[in-house]
Amino acid sequence: MTINKMKKFSGGLMAFATIFAGSSNIQANEPIIRDAEYYLLEAQNAEKWAKDDMAIEQKLESFMKKNGGKAPNIVYILLDDLGFGEIGMPDLDVIRGYKTPNISKFATEGLSMQRMYSEPSCTPTRVAMMTGRLPVRTGMVEAKATISGEGLSGKEVLLPEVLLKAGYTTSHVGKWHLGELEQSYANNQGFEHAEFPIHQQGQLAIMHKDSERQHIITGVQKNGAAQTFTLDKSFVADPSNMVTGLEQDKDGKLYEVDLKPGEQWSQAKYRAMNERYQTNTIKELRRLAKQDKPFFLNYWPLFPLSFVRENREFKTLNGGTVAESIVECDQWIGDILKEIDKLGLAKNTIVIIMGDNGPFMQYAGPSGQSDRIYRGGKADHLEGGVRVNAFMRWEGVIEPGTRAEDIIHVSDLYTTFARLAGAEKHIPRDRIIDGFDQSGVLMLGETHGRRDYVFVYEGTALKSIVKNKYKMHLPAPGENPIAAKIFDLYRDSREDRPMDSIQYGPWAGGQFANIAKRHMMRKMKYPDNKATYGMPYEGIQNLRPETKQMIELFKVAMMAPKK
């Protein structure tokens, strides 16, 4: 093991050398290609990592032996727009005016990853988790709210694809949000079973008559205002004119299931979709439990995002629509966990519950959410945008009731699960993988993490760098770098009092610049991919006339410049 590790280490140094040599030889069985920062950390911590690796392998072997030689199942529950402190932390119930007893109980049964960094919004977080890469590298930084002909490239190698090769069976239920191209669909990106809406809640939760009636949105419905001067009806991205939820038939063909021709989208439809995904997750669990293969199951609910006050009794002290919905999700998750126990899966299943980015501050107020701890929310590079709760349970392996302050980025889950599944060799070797193997944090506990930095992008722009306890907000192009602000995250978690320059001037400023330079130099060898464009909605069997009309308009407009 140590020898292997030493090889890996030399491999690392070799790869580091190639940054400067400009060589592009990629050979099979080479180590995973990393960003510069990885090699710097490996060079300084190889001995500890090797020692940890031995302990991890022992624990894994011991688990496999008990589990009939099989790798663990993985159930990944990803909650939308839930920042740090919003679930599973009962000491903070009083801040929010609602409780999440099921997730709080779950948190005591495993590990709380206290410095889990997501990306600042839904699509990039999902890209990072699924590809192990910074979204900017894949060209997929933000799925548009409307029909845009964009999607995650089929050339990306997603976690379910990696796990399939290692003998897993894979299933996805719920939000997908990785694009409208056929190659981007969940069923074409490694999920044997997949049911999902193509678009996100920007349409599904908001753009309908119930929302317009409650003053939440304006301009969607015809009766919301006169349409006297409307020439372009496609400007309003009414979900009734877009593809909603998809399911596969027995032959794997995709059908839209939520709307029939002429039907209008509504809050009731949104709720029904959410309820179905929860019910179907339980059905999937039952189906997967019967199979012989280990399984990977995504449950990505669209709730808690919810903006319409439905005609029901609200139960939280908060009374916000999202607050109420969080509590409902907590109950749903409670039922899923109960089913896992009932099916006898608890001992061989890793369950993760986490948020995907900070709160949707644009809807703060009636939603009941706010940036209660870290400043900022969804779409911000501030900690409030990228710090989320993340809890992981693995009975008999992860120590219950533990917390880790090690820095973890959501892309690390890709690499970590690949390793735990014995699928590390299927991780592609022709591109940079940003995810670190964080098995040490899970199996050996706090201080066994391997990452001490995070690059925080907003879309394609690198906005800040976290290193250890410090965070630099990068100066905008053209701004004097001497004005870049550096924050001590322990002393100033809200990033509102930059350190005095005397405290970092002579060292940290320049060091942060070096980190950014290394990162950018590495991109010269492994450039970011461009966005992937194409015709939306291909491969769907039952497009409605409304949707077909939108595609025609898409063609005349988006293709026109090509003539």
Add this chain to the structure above:
Amino acid sequence: MTINKMKKFSGGLMAFATIFAGSSNIQANEPIIRDAEYYLLEAQNAEKWAKDDMAIEQKLESFMKKNGGKAPNIVYILLDDLGFGEIGMPDLDVIRGYKTPNISKFATEGLSMQRMYSEPSCTPTRVAMMTGRLPVRTGMVEAKATISGEGLSGKEVLLPEVLLKAGYTTSHVGKWHLGELEQSYANNQGFEHAEFPIHQQGQLAIMHKDSERQHIITGVQKNGAAQTFTLDKSFVADPSNMVTGLEQDKDGKLYEVDLKPGEQWSQAKYRAMNERYQTNTIKELRRLAKQDKPFFLNYWPLFPLSFVRENREFKTLNGGTVAESIVECDQWIGDILKEIDKLGLAKNTIVIIMGDNGPFMQYAGPSGQSDRIYRGGKADHLEGGVRVNAFMRWEGVIEPGTRAEDIIHVSDLYTTFARLAGAEKHIPRDRIIDGFDQSGVLMLGETHGRRDYVFVYEGTALKSIVKNKYKMHLPAPGENPIAAKIFDLYRDSREDRPMDSIQYGPWAGGQFANIAKRHMMRKMKYPDNKATYGMPYEGIQNLRPETKQMIELFKVAMMAPKK
């Protein structure tokens, strides 16, 4: 019991009537005199309170029986400038970069009072806890940082005086900060044993040469800058020229113990004082444990307030001076708790650990503190100024690992402890008592609280009113009341997004105005006391020449206008 309660309830209504009748008859054995809000709540909840009271009495009787007929001991640990989330909440360790394992463990052994409101700074919080009254009623709203000839009136009836009458023995160790008048000293306000500095850490932690050398303060030491134009040497309130720590001899006479004539105050002296108070608290525990009487012991350390980087290895990830000091206090408290266990006191002793107000934001940065959750800090009426951690343990009575979101004000501890000690009858009946009896929260749990409001004063100015989940920032005199801002504390814990006026306009604004009016009308019958002034430092046996000189200067200046 029910009949008694009904009487109490009628008494309440009677008292409510007297607001309007203007009667001033106070008779012995009358119920405690309350603010208007109390009567309003009693009128609506009398039945539930009566039922709760029966359950509380049963539990108390059962405890007393087990405890040889004795009331419980009370150990009250009050930590300086520690707002909500700064101790005992491990889910927040990562926000701060330090851990408090002993207090965190303690928190799991009892009740966390999640909506404990302190006053916005040290003196008023201590006044409220000791008198059960809003500080503004006592005339003691802020002990000055310098020699000012001010102090808490001897006419106030403090908790230790109430408990003494019920057969307790009383002891105070540590910070006092209730004034420089002989009548204000801890030993003259009900503590049989008392050791304390008269002044606060504004001098003791900061105003010395070690602090000046580290750029923390300027203008204290002669070698800090030339004194060319200095005519008034008393302007610099050097603690070396003030009375520092006091102790009693066997006859109860007070002596200064921390400085000899000619000696200079320093960080080492500050540390020695702190270490002594911790050691002496343990000594006091041992002494008190041997006595037959139940005891009330205050441990009010001056730490964690600490601004000088001492010549030692800092251990926290945060590295701030206060952060380091919090961890040191946690260890000290751990030792005190161990001693309580060792002495067999855990089962008959209520232990409380809490902060006295929000963080000292003026020293944010090197101190390592900040307003991490609620906005604002010490001296602010914002939640960040008045929300503190408060944990209470009472083995066998308080359910371990519980939390309560009921609103509790620090003055409630006065009334609650008086009741638990069987000393309710010794609470004075000639003045308004603001403290509610919150025994229900302790003994029956969450939702058994009796308070739904808090008046937040800054000094003598009523700055905001909390009622239920809402908080109004009162308009400044002359401002149009229609502009008053109302916040939903669950949805906006940082009070930075006032509710839209449409959401509260027709009701809450006017309702808050009514609360303020009722409060002020009640003051017409029971006016606030004026501040109590007098000669500082009387009754101290060994005043140093330096201090005597300050008194002379005090006399010529402060008494001069009277001539």
